[in-house]
Structure formats: C-alpha cells, structure tokens
Amino acid sequence: MLEKLDRVDRPEDVWARAERVRFRFAETPRSGDIVLDAKGLAAERGPNQLFSGIEILVRRGDRVGVVGPNGCGKSTLLKLLAGRGEAADRGDVRRGTNLYEGYFDQHLGSLDPKKTCVDEVRSVRGDFNVDGARQYLARFRFYGDDPLRQVSSLSGGESTRLALAKLLLEPRNLLFLDEPTNHLDIPAAEILEEALCDFEGTVILISHDRRFLETVTTRTLCFTPNGVDLYDGGFKDYSEALLRKQRADAELATQRAERTERQARSERQARSAKAAAATPATSAQERQSRKTDARELERKRKRVKELELAIAQGEEQLEAYRKVLRESAGGNWEQLHAQVNEERALASKVEKMTEEWLTLSDLLARTDAGGAA
Numbered sequence: 001m002l003e004k005l006d007r008v009d010r011p012e013d014v015w016a017r018a019e020r021v022r023f024r025f026a027e028t029p030r031s032g033d034i035v036l037d038a039k040g041l042a043a044e045r046g047p048n049q050l051f052s053g054i055e056i057l058v059r060r061g062d063r064v065g066v067v068g069p070n071g072c073g074k075s076t077l078l079k080l081l082a083g084r085g086e087a088a089d090r091g092d093v094r095r096g097t098n099l100y101e102g103y104f105d106q107h108l109g110s111l112d113p114k115k116t117c118v119d120e121v122r123s124v125r126g127d128f129n130v131d132g133a134r135q136y137l138a139r140f141r142f143y144g145d146d147p148l149r150q151v152s153s154l155s156g157g158e159s160t161r162l163a164l165a166k167l168l169l170e171p172r173n174l175l176f177l178d179e180p181t182n183h184l185d186i187p188a189a190e191i192l193e194e195a196l197c198d199f200e201g202t203v204i205l206i207s208h209d210r211r212f213l214e215t216v217t218t219r220t221l222c223f224t225p226n227g228v229d230l231y232d233g234g235f236k237d238y239s240e241a242l243l244r245k246q247r248a249d250a251e252l253a254t255q256r257a258e259r260t261e262r263q264a265r266s267e268r269q270a271r272s273a274k275a276a277a278a279t280p281a282t283s284a285q286e287r288q289s290r291k292t293d294a295r296e297l298e299r300k301r302k303r304v305k306e307l308e309l310a311i312a313q314g315e316e317q318l319e320a321y322r323k324v325l326r327e328s329a330g331g332n333w334e335q336l337h338a339q340v341n342e343e344r345a346l347a348s349k350v351e352k353m354t355e356e357w358l359t360l361s362d363l364l365a366r367t368d369a370g371g372a373a
Contacts (some may be wrong), residue, residue, distance in 0.1 A: 023200050032097035035174060037080060041091035043076045050076055054091070054228050056221065057125030060173075063196065063203040065213045065235050068223025069355065074206045075106070077159050077221075081204060082176045102172035102319055106162050106179035106206070113152035117142055117162055120151065124169045138164045141188075164192070165237035173201035181209050186325065186340060210235070210351060211318070226363055239354075243308070248359040250301075253368030254295045297367065300360050307357040314350040318343065 035058045042052035050073030059065060066074045079085050081093060081102050088199045104110075111120060121133040128136065134147045154162065160183040167175075181189040193215045196203055207213050211218075213235035220231040232236040245331040272287070321343040325336070 010230070025195060025201070026171045027167060028100055028173040028201060029059050029098055031099050031173045031201065034058075035060055035062070035096045035099065037096075038081060038245065039092050041080055041089075041093070043073060043075065043080060043085065043089045045073075045076070051223070051228055052090075056081075056204060056230060058204065060096075060202055062198070062219055063199075063217050064219045064221055065217035066204065066206045066221045066223075067208075067235065072223040074223065076286055078178055078204060078206055099174050100170075100319040101174045101176070102167050102170070104163060104167055104175070104177045104180050106182060108159050110163055110166060111151045111159060114150065116150055117147045117154075120162060120166055121169070125167050136169075137162075137165060157185060159190070160184055161188065175199070175205075176202045176203065177203065177205035177207075179206055179208070181207060181212050186322075188341070209347075210350060211322075211347070221330050224358075226366075240363075242358075246365060249365045250361075250368060254367075257368070288361065297364075300364060304357060304360050304364065307353050307360070311350060311353050311357060314346060314353065318346055318350060355367065 035056050039055045041054040041056075044049045054077065056064075066078060068074055076085070076089075080089050080091065082101065083095075084103070087196070112123075115123070117137055118130055118133040121136060122128050122130075125133075134142075137147045142158075142161075146158075151159065151162065159181070164180065179194060184192065189212060193212060196205075196216045203216070205216070217234040220229075220233065220235050222229045222231065222238065230239075231239070231241065314344065321339065325339060325343065
C-alpha cells in the first residue's frame with residue numbers, strides 16, 4: 001500500500017524560511033526636512049467628487065498611513081502626491097530637495113507579464129548578470145527555477161515580492177506604497193513592517209491591514225463621510241482617539257437631549273394635539289414613524305456597544321493567535337496552516353466590524369448633533 005501512494009513535496013515551511021526574506025532598503029542620501037507641501041488637493045472621477053481642499057505637510061521621517069473605505073479616493077490621492085495624477089486633478093504639491101522617489105502600485109503595473117523574474121530585475125539593474133539576479137531574487141524566496149519563470153505565471157504573493165524586490169534595488173528616500181501587503185504571507189508582511197520601521201526616509205502608504213498600520217505609521221490620514229481627517233499620530237492612537245471622541249460626543253448629546261426634553265415635552269404635546277385634531281390619520285402615522293425611528297436609533301446604539309466589545313475581544317484573540325504563530329517551531333504543518341487560516345479569518349472579521357463601527361458611530365454622532373441643535 002505504501003508503494004502505491006503518490007509522493008508529494010512537503011509544503012513550504014514559511015516560518016522556517018522567513019529569515020531568508022530580506023527587505024532592506026539601500027543607503028540613500030538624506031532628503032530635506034520638508035518633503036511634501038500639498039495644498040488644495042481635489043479630484044473627481046466621473047460625476048463623483050472624491051475629495052477636495054486637502055492640505056498636508058509631510059516631513060522627513062514621517063510614515064503616513066492613508067485609510068478609508070474602498071472607492072473613497074485613497075489611491076487617487078497617493079498618485080496625486082506622487083506626481084502621477086490626472087490632468088483634471090487640482091491642487092499644488094511642492095516637493096522638497098534631494099528626493100529619490102519610489103512607487104509601489106497595488107495593481108503591480110511596474111511588472112511586464114511577458115518578462116521573466118530575472119529580466120525584471122535586470123531592467124532596473126543592468127549591471128546584474130543572470131547569476132547575480134538569481135542570487136538577489138533568492139533573498140525574496142525565489143529559488144531553483146523560479147527566477148526564470150514568466151511574471152504571468154506568478155501567484156499574487158510572488159508578484160508582490162518581485163515588485164518589492166525591484167523597488168528596493170535603487171536608493172529611495174521617499175516611498176509611495178499602495179497596499180504593499182495585499183498578497184504577502186504573514187512572515188513576509190512582518191519583515192516588511194520591520195524594514196519600514198527601520199527606514200530612515202519618508203513613507204506614504206495605503207493599507208487595510210490594521211496590524212500593519214498600527215506597527216508602521218506615525219501619522220494618519222483618514223477618509224470619513226465628513227471629509228478627510230489628518231491626525232498627528234499612528235493608526236492605533238488615531239483609532240483610540242476616535243473612539244474616545246465618539247463616546248464623549250454620544251454622552252454629551254445624551255446630556256443635552258435630557259436637558260431639553262423636559263422643556264420641549266409640553267410643546268411637542270401641544271403640537272401633537274393640534275395635528276391630531278386637524279389630521280388624525282396623518283398624526284397617527286407620524287407618531288408611529290417617530291416610534292420606529294426611535295427604536296432603530298436605539299438598535300444602532302446597542303449595536304455600537306456590541307461591536308466595541310467584539311472588536312476588543314477579537315483584537316485580544318488576534319494577539320494570542322499571533323503570539324502562538326511567532327513562537328511555533330513549525331513541526332506540525334497542518335496545525336500551523338489551520339492556525340494561520342484562523343488568524344486571517346479573524347483579522348478579516350475584526351476589520352469588517354471596525355468599518356461597521358466607524359460608520360454607525362459617525363451616523364449616531366451626526367444624528368445626536370442634529371437632535372441637540
């Protein structure tokens with residue numbers, strides 16, 4: 001029976017090989033203290049106004065995280081800051097001195113699907129021969145015949161590693177990164193985090209990876225339903241500050257509502273009586289509508305509290321998962337693979353709950369502010 005079994009290669013132990021991945025940035029001349037000074041940035045796509053009036057001053061050493069829901073204009077803003085915007089985009093971006101810029105496109109437009117990995121590396125460094133290019137690619141986990149494969153045959157993670165390998169070949173002191181961890185496995189993403197934290201230049205990046213943002217960023221630019229928030233702190237500090245503000249606003253709105261409710265009660269009763277006498281049917285409909293609105297508002301408040309608790313529990317569980325994964329010796333591959341899948345599923349769930357919490361909290365804050373007014 002053993003002789004009849006098909007032999008298969010053992011799955012790659014990504015944790016054992018993680019140390020072989022090296023995202024290290026080349027030495028680069030120091031840029032000026034002021035890197036970018038952007039004023040009046042605005043962009044439209046079709047009938048939609050993506051953003052307007054954005055102003056941001058980026059200094060040397062900043063690592064700015066650009067966050068927000070899909071379709072809000074994050075990539076458009078990044079391109080505008082990088083000098084790759086469309087002709088119709090508006091605003092002025094003044095660039096500092098001695099800048100060496102690099103751009104990572106989430107669609108991997110810098111890669112030619114017809115070229116091999118070696119050809120892509122040599123298109124940036126013509127002084128590399130084939131062996132030199134293969135040795136360099138080995139640092140990004142391209143082994144054996146992998147460097148000779150065409151780009152079109154690569155997986156998403158392999159394509160991302162190849163694009164980063166090209167980006168790191170030349171000295172850069174200003175990086176624009178659009179979803180750099182989208183297809184990276186956990187070990188490679190963590191090593192990229194370490195490299196960016198040690199990077200002495202300036203970084204402006206887009207990501208939906210909460211842990212990546214919390215680890216890397218020092219400033220946060222967030223697209224919200226009310227415009228763009230620019231916060232002088234990392235994503236973790238921004239999230240905590242936003243949570244405190246939402247709670248304070250909700251508490252203040254509740255206090256204002258309680259103070260005014262007693263004063264307005266008699267007036268509402270008088271108006272209701274008058275409306276009921278004039279149009280009984282319409283008045284009944286309005287009362288029912290108000291009751292329905294009140295129940296829906298209370299349901300949303302309850303949901304916000306449930307989400308806050310669930311997010312906190314999810315983040316604690318995520319940290320426990322990641323601790324186990326970091327400390328795992330990699331002996332039981334099936335168990336490790338299952339744990340990695342559970343960690344990714346939980347991270348996706350926490351991200352969705354966070355987006356729902358942000359949307360509901362903003363809606364409640366605007367509703368309470370309108371009621372108080």
